[in-house]
Amino acid sequence: MNPIIAPSILAADFANLQREVEMINQTNADYIHVDIMDGVFVPNISMGIPVTEAIHKHAKKPLDVHLMIMHPENYLKQFKDAGAAYLTVHYEACPHLHRTVEEIKALGCKAGVALNPHSPVYLLKDILKEVDMVCLMSVNPGFGGQKFIENTFKKVKSLKKLIVETGSNAKIEIDGGVSMDNAKALFDAGADVLVAGNFVFSSQNPAETIKNLKNIV
Numbered sequence: 001m002n003p004i005i006a007p008s009i010l011a012a013d014f015a016n017l018q019r020e021v022e023m024i025n026q027t028n029a030d031y032i033h034v035d036i037m038d039g040v041f042v043p044n045i046s047m048g049i050p051v052t053e054a055i056h057k058h059a060k061k062p063l064d065v066h067l068m069i070m071h072p073e074n075y076l077k078q079f080k081d082a083g084a085a086y087l088t089v090h091y092e093a094c095p096h097l098h099r100t101v102e103e104i105k106a107l108g109c110k111a112g113v114a115l116n117p118h119s120p121v122y123l124l125k126d127i128l129k130e131v132d133m134v135c136l137m138s139v140n141p142g143f144g145g146q147k148f149i150e151n152t153f154k155k156v157k158s159l160k161k162l163i164v165e166t167g168s169n170a171k172i173e174i175d176g177g178v179s180m181d182n183a184k185a186l187f188d189a190g191a192d193v194l195v196a197g198n199f200v201f202s203s204q205n206p207a208e209t210i211k212n213l214k215n216i217v
């Protein structure tokens with residue numbers, strides 16, 4: 001398998017964003033994870049379209065944009081134009097999820113669907129074949145630096161089973177509280193992509209930390 005690592009820019013030094021993006025460019029990270037928060041769907045506000053555009057201007061890695069916002073369908077084109085390669089919307093924020101996923105794909109982006117920790121994976125059964133990635137939140141969305149929720153391991157295994165049963169090619173992404181303490185077990189359980197924010201950016205040597213996460217399997 002090819003373990004995919006997506007450092008979360010939310011944990012970077014926002015006053016030196018260009019430097020942080022260029023630092024990630026020099027590592028073997030696979031994507032740059034960009035967290036968009038609206039203060040409504042989640043109790044925090046992070047960044048929006050202009051900052052995503054600015055990150056994209058310097059990034060040499062695809063942008064994995066995670067929309068933690070209500071009505072994401074109203075902003076898909078803006079985020080695509082700002083440089084998103086992956087656009088992930090929340091199951092909990094999309095009453096017409098199938099339509100939203102189709103719209104993401106029609107724009108030429110990879111379509112992701114995220115599930116909050118309380119949402120069971122079977123909710124995605126009838127859309128799994130249409131999506132490129134499922135993001136399992138392993139913390140309650142809204143903040144970096146939170147404690148990993150252990151129940152995520154069960155969810156990864158159930159989701160993997162469902163992906164096989166439905167003939168889907170969706171990748172499984174884990175987001176929140178990822179560190180060396182759980183990375184190997186997550187990949188072993190069936191995860192394909194690990195998002196890591198604080199564990200990468202608070203480390204002495206972020207490039208080395210990314211390399212260690214990638215080499216863990």
Ligand SMILES: O=C(CO)[C@@H](O)[C@H](O)COP(=O)(O)O
Nearest residue numbers: 141142144145176177197198
């Ligand atoms: O979406 C989120 C938080 O809502 C995440 O992407 C965090 O940015 C991950 O940060 P760490 O938990 O790894 O610090």
